[in-house]
Amino acid sequence: MTEQLDIDQLLNNILALSQESRILFWYDAGKQFEQALESLATQLFESRQKIELINLSGRSTFQVKKMLERDQPEQNFLIYAPYAEPTYLKNPLLDIQKYSKQFYADRSAIILSQLGLTRMVLKDHIGARSVFFNSKERLESLKRWIEPLDDEQSIDLKLIAVTVKAQNPQIADIVRTVLNDYANIVDQTGELNSLPKVWKKLTDYNLVESFWQLVTDYCGYQAETLCKASCYDFALKLFCTDLSLNLGKNIQLRALEQHYIQQQHKTSVDALMRQWRDDRRDSKFYNLLARRLESELGISSQLDLSWQEALKRSRLDQVALLSEFSGCETFLAVDRFILLQLREQLQNFSLYTQQQKLPISEIKQFISKRENLHWVNANLTNYATHSTFDQRNDFGLMYQAFVHAFDFIQLKNEHIEGFTFRNASEMYKAYQHDLFRFDQSYRRFNQYANVTQNKGHSFFDEIAQLIETTYVQWYMRNMSLAWDQHIAQDNLMTNWQIQGVHNQFQFYQKYVDPILNSGQVQRIFVVVSDALRYEVAEQLAQEIQETGRFNVETDSILGVLPSYTQLGKAVLLPVPKHPPLITYKDGQKTVFIDGKSSAGVDGRSAILQAVDGVAIDYVDLKSFNKSQLREFTKPYKIVYIYHNTIDDHGDSRKTQHDTIDVCARAINELNQLISRLMGDANASRILVTADHGFLYQQSDLDDEIKKPLPYKPDNLIEYSKRFTVGKHLHPFDDCWFGSVKDTANGDDTSFLLPKLNQRFHFVGGEKFVHGGASLQEICVPVLEFRSLRTQQRTEVKPVDFQILDRNLRFTNTVSFVRTMQTSIVGEHTKSTQIEFYIKDINNQVLSSVVTQDYDATEAKDFEKLVRINLIGRDFDSSQTYFLIAKNLETNQVTEYPLQIDIIFDEDIY
Known part of the structure; x- marks a missing residue:
C-alpha cells in the first residue's frame, strides 16, 4: 500500500461499516492488502466489535457458511477473498452476501473515505485519476476544498486547482493561474505553441479533458476538436473577444472576428480579463502575453484599418469616434493608437484661423479616463520582448502633455484675434486671471513632453515645434506688442501703478503689517522664492488648495522696475514710511534701505531686526529638525525665508535649459515647506511671494531679439540682459527709460530696459531672463496660506x-x-x-x-x-x-x- 493508505484508515473504515452489518465481504482482486491481514486481524478482534477475519484462501466455503450461520450466529465477521467477486452462479456464499454488506478496500474506495465522499459511484472516477493521489501533500490540499456531495465535475475542478496551485477552487482563478504559467513559458521560449509547465501534470493526472470542459462551460471557449484545444488558441480568443467587447460599435475588427468567443459568454470573458489585468500579482503575466499576441495579430494595423473604415462609414466626427476607444485596455497598441489620434487632432485644431468652439473639455475627459486604465500604470521594465519606448511606459506623461497642449491650443483659439484691451490695467488683470495660462500650459506641456524627448523618442517633435512656434512667434510677440503699447499710452514709466493692484514696494505695508496688527497671529512667515513666476505660483496654490489642508488666497502685486533680484528682494522688506525707500550708493550694485545694505541673508536679517524679524536661507532651514526649527523661530514675530531654486538654475547658460524641470522642483519644495511650517513650526499664516518673474523659451533665440545699446553709458551700476541700471542715464531708441524713483519708490537712479522681449546681450544665457517690463516679469504673485485649526478646518x-x-x-x-x-x-x-x-x-x-x-x-x-x-x-x-x-x-x-x-x-x- 502507499503511504497514505495505512492500516489505521483501513481499520476505521471496516469498523464504521460493521455498525450496519454483522458480516462484511471484502474482495481484493489485486491482493493489495494480503500482507496486512495478520496485523489487521489482531486489531479487528481486539476492537469493541470483536470482528473475526476469515481468509477464504484455501478454506472450505461450506465450513465457512456453517460457521457464519450455525456455529457463531452472533459473531461479527470480515470475509476476505483474495480474488475478484465471483459471478452469481459461481458464488457459493451469495445467499449470505445478499443480506450482508460488501466492503470496498481498494485504493479508490479508501481515497473516497479519506476525502469524506459518500458516493461509491465515484470510485471509477477517482481511480482514473489515481496518479494524483500518489502525493500525501496533494491529498491534504484537496481535503480543504472537498464537500461530501461533490460530483465528478466539482471534484475535477478541485483536483485541477490543487494541481495548478490556484489560490481558490474557482474556475476564474484556475484559468488565470494556467495562463500565467503559459505566459511565463512563452516569454522564456518565444514560442506561442509552448505548453505551460503544469500541463504535464494535468496530463499525468488525466485532467486535461476536464480542464477544457470547465473552460468551455465557464467562458465558452471551443476548439474544433479536443485535440486541437490549446493555451495558445484559448488566449488568442480571450484577447480578441475582450478587444471587441470594449470597443464601440463603429469600430469593427473584421479580421479578428474568427477568434471571437460566443456572444452569450462575453460577460464571463469580460470579467476574467478585467480581473487578470487588475490583479497586482497576475498582471505582469497578462502584460507579457498581451504584448506577444499584439505583435502576432498585428493589432496596430488592424486598429488603423478599422479606424479608416469607421470614418468613411460613420457619421461621427473624429473626436466622437475616438471616444469609442475610451474603455478599451486589452492591448498596449490601443494607447499608442489613441496618442497618435490625439496628435493629429491637436495639429488640426492648431490650423484654425477663426475662433471656434473646440471639443477640448470632451478630449480632456477622455484623457482623464484613459489615465486610470491598465497600460498607463503598468510596469513594463522587465520584459525583454518590449520595444525601448514601451519599456519606459511614458504613456501617463504623454497623456498629461496632451492635456496641457490642448489647453494651449484652446487659449490660442479663444484669443485668435489677438490681445486687445482698453488700457494697461485691463490687460494686467486679464493676464492675472486668464492669460497667464499661456505660459503655464506651455511650461507644463514641455515638462512632460521633454521626458520622452530627452530619452530619444521623437513622438512629440512635431507637436513641440508647433507649441514652441506658436508660443514664441505668436503669443510672446503679440503679448509684448500689446503690453508695450499700453506702457506708452498710459505713461507707466512715470506713473508705475495699476488700478486695484498694490505695488511691490507696498508689500510689507499692505500684506505683512495688517496680519501682525490684527492680533490673530503671533508670528508670520514670508517665503520669498526667487523668480517664482505668477503662473508657477498659481499651480502651487491650486495643488495645495486641492488637499484641503489650508486656505489659499492668490493675489498679485506690480513688480518694481527693473525686475531683478537685488531690487525686488529689497522692496519686500520693511521700508521707511517716507521716500526714498531705497537707494544706490556710490555706484554700488547693493540696494540700501534706510542706509542699510539689503544684500544677502545677513543684510536682510539686520533690517528685519527692527520689527522683531529674522531672515534665513531655505537650504539652512531645511536642515533643522522639528525642535531646532521651533527654537530658531521662537524669538521672532516675522521670519523671512529665501528660496532660490528657480533663479539659481535659470541664470546660468549651463543650466538654463533646466528651467522647466526646476519650476516643478520649486513647486514641490514650497509645498513641503508650507506643510512643514504649518506643522513643525506651528505657523498659522504664511505669505509666499517673489522678487520678480521671468521670460523663458526652449528654442534658441533669433539674432533680431538681441538689441545691444549703441554704446556703453557712463556711470553704469549693472548691465544685464534685460536691464541697465546707472546714475544719470540717457534715453535710447527701442528702450524703456525710467527711474526707480517712479517704479520702486527709490532715489533718482535711472534704468534702461529693452522693449518687447528683446535682450541687450546673450552673455550668461539668453533663454531665461528677467529684469524687463513684460507681464511675465512684473506680475508678481502673493499667496496667503492660512492654517485652519481642527475645529475650523474646511475639509475637502x-x-x-x-x-x-x-x-x-x-x-x-x-x-x-x-x-x-x-x-x-x-x-x-x-x-x-x-x-x-x-x-x-x-x-x-x-x-x-x-x-x-x-x-x-x-x-x-x-x-x-x-x-x-x-x-x-x-x-x-x-x-x-x-x-x-x-x-x-x-x-x-x-x-x-x-x-x-x-x-x-x-x-x-
Missing part, C-alpha cells in the same frame, strides 16, 4: 453616493445598478471612486469588478448607471447575495443585499 471631503434601487434583483448576467452622486464636486468636495462587485455569503467574488467615478460638477450629471457582469449562471434565487461598494480612498466597504434570479439564458444587451 469626497462626495457621497447612494443606490437608487430599493430592492436589488438581477435577472440577467449583465445588469445595471442605478446610483446617484449626492453633491457636486467643488471647493470643499472632491470626486469619489467606488469599486463595485458581487459576492456570496462565502465571500466568493461572482462578478466583474467595476470602478465608477463620482466626479460631476453639475447636478444634471449626478445619476450613474453601473454595469455589473456576473460570472457564470449557477445562481440560487433563494440565496442572498451582496453588492459590494468599496471606497478606493478609504477602503470603506458597504454591502447591499441582492437577489439573483436569472431569467434570460443569454446576454441581451
Whole structure:
C-alpha cells in the first residue's frame, strides 16, 4: 500500500461499516492488502466489535457458511477473498452476501473515505485519476476544498486547482493561474505553441479533458476538436473577444472576428480579463502575453484599418469616434493608437484661423479616463520582448502633455484675434486671471513632453515645434506688442501703478503689517522664492488648495522696475514710511534701505531686526529638525525665508535649459515647506511671494531679439540682459527709460530696459531672463496660506453616493445598478471612486469588478448607471447575495443585499 493508505484508515473504515452489518465481504482482486491481514486481524478482534477475519484462501466455503450461520450466529465477521467477486452462479456464499454488506478496500474506495465522499459511484472516477493521489501533500490540499456531495465535475475542478496551485477552487482563478504559467513559458521560449509547465501534470493526472470542459462551460471557449484545444488558441480568443467587447460599435475588427468567443459568454470573458489585468500579482503575466499576441495579430494595423473604415462609414466626427476607444485596455497598441489620434487632432485644431468652439473639455475627459486604465500604470521594465519606448511606459506623461497642449491650443483659439484691451490695467488683470495660462500650459506641456524627448523618442517633435512656434512667434510677440503699447499710452514709466493692484514696494505695508496688527497671529512667515513666476505660483496654490489642508488666497502685486533680484528682494522688506525707500550708493550694485545694505541673508536679517524679524536661507532651514526649527523661530514675530531654486538654475547658460524641470522642483519644495511650517513650526499664516518673474523659451533665440545699446553709458551700476541700471542715464531708441524713483519708490537712479522681449546681450544665457517690463516679469504673485485649526478646518471631503434601487434583483448576467452622486464636486468636495462587485455569503467574488467615478460638477450629471457582469449562471434565487461598494480612498466597504434570479439564458444587451 502507499503511504497514505495505512492500516489505521483501513481499520476505521471496516469498523464504521460493521455498525450496519454483522458480516462484511471484502474482495481484493489485486491482493493489495494480503500482507496486512495478520496485523489487521489482531486489531479487528481486539476492537469493541470483536470482528473475526476469515481468509477464504484455501478454506472450505461450506465450513465457512456453517460457521457464519450455525456455529457463531452472533459473531461479527470480515470475509476476505483474495480474488475478484465471483459471478452469481459461481458464488457459493451469495445467499449470505445478499443480506450482508460488501466492503470496498481498494485504493479508490479508501481515497473516497479519506476525502469524506459518500458516493461509491465515484470510485471509477477517482481511480482514473489515481496518479494524483500518489502525493500525501496533494491529498491534504484537496481535503480543504472537498464537500461530501461533490460530483465528478466539482471534484475535477478541485483536483485541477490543487494541481495548478490556484489560490481558490474557482474556475476564474484556475484559468488565470494556467495562463500565467503559459505566459511565463512563452516569454522564456518565444514560442506561442509552448505548453505551460503544469500541463504535464494535468496530463499525468488525466485532467486535461476536464480542464477544457470547465473552460468551455465557464467562458465558452471551443476548439474544433479536443485535440486541437490549446493555451495558445484559448488566449488568442480571450484577447480578441475582450478587444471587441470594449470597443464601440463603429469600430469593427473584421479580421479578428474568427477568434471571437460566443456572444452569450462575453460577460464571463469580460470579467476574467478585467480581473487578470487588475490583479497586482497576475498582471505582469497578462502584460507579457498581451504584448506577444499584439505583435502576432498585428493589432496596430488592424486598429488603423478599422479606424479608416469607421470614418468613411460613420457619421461621427473624429473626436466622437475616438471616444469609442475610451474603455478599451486589452492591448498596449490601443494607447499608442489613441496618442497618435490625439496628435493629429491637436495639429488640426492648431490650423484654425477663426475662433471656434473646440471639443477640448470632451478630449480632456477622455484623457482623464484613459489615465486610470491598465497600460498607463503598468510596469513594463522587465520584459525583454518590449520595444525601448514601451519599456519606459511614458504613456501617463504623454497623456498629461496632451492635456496641457490642448489647453494651449484652446487659449490660442479663444484669443485668435489677438490681445486687445482698453488700457494697461485691463490687460494686467486679464493676464492675472486668464492669460497667464499661456505660459503655464506651455511650461507644463514641455515638462512632460521633454521626458520622452530627452530619452530619444521623437513622438512629440512635431507637436513641440508647433507649441514652441506658436508660443514664441505668436503669443510672446503679440503679448509684448500689446503690453508695450499700453506702457506708452498710459505713461507707466512715470506713473508705475495699476488700478486695484498694490505695488511691490507696498508689500510689507499692505500684506505683512495688517496680519501682525490684527492680533490673530503671533508670528508670520514670508517665503520669498526667487523668480517664482505668477503662473508657477498659481499651480502651487491650486495643488495645495486641492488637499484641503489650508486656505489659499492668490493675489498679485506690480513688480518694481527693473525686475531683478537685488531690487525686488529689497522692496519686500520693511521700508521707511517716507521716500526714498531705497537707494544706490556710490555706484554700488547693493540696494540700501534706510542706509542699510539689503544684500544677502545677513543684510536682510539686520533690517528685519527692527520689527522683531529674522531672515534665513531655505537650504539652512531645511536642515533643522522639528525642535531646532521651533527654537530658531521662537524669538521672532516675522521670519523671512529665501528660496532660490528657480533663479539659481535659470541664470546660468549651463543650466538654463533646466528651467522647466526646476519650476516643478520649486513647486514641490514650497509645498513641503508650507506643510512643514504649518506643522513643525506651528505657523498659522504664511505669505509666499517673489522678487520678480521671468521670460523663458526652449528654442534658441533669433539674432533680431538681441538689441545691444549703441554704446556703453557712463556711470553704469549693472548691465544685464534685460536691464541697465546707472546714475544719470540717457534715453535710447527701442528702450524703456525710467527711474526707480517712479517704479520702486527709490532715489533718482535711472534704468534702461529693452522693449518687447528683446535682450541687450546673450552673455550668461539668453533663454531665461528677467529684469524687463513684460507681464511675465512684473506680475508678481502673493499667496496667503492660512492654517485652519481642527475645529475650523474646511475639509475637502469626497462626495457621497447612494443606490437608487430599493430592492436589488438581477435577472440577467449583465445588469445595471442605478446610483446617484449626492453633491457636486467643488471647493470643499472632491470626486469619489467606488469599486463595485458581487459576492456570496462565502465571500466568493461572482462578478466583474467595476470602478465608477463620482466626479460631476453639475447636478444634471449626478445619476450613474453601473454595469455589473456576473460570472457564470449557477445562481440560487433563494440565496442572498451582496453588492459590494468599496471606497478606493478609504477602503470603506458597504454591502447591499441582492437577489439573483436569472431569467434570460443569454446576454441581451
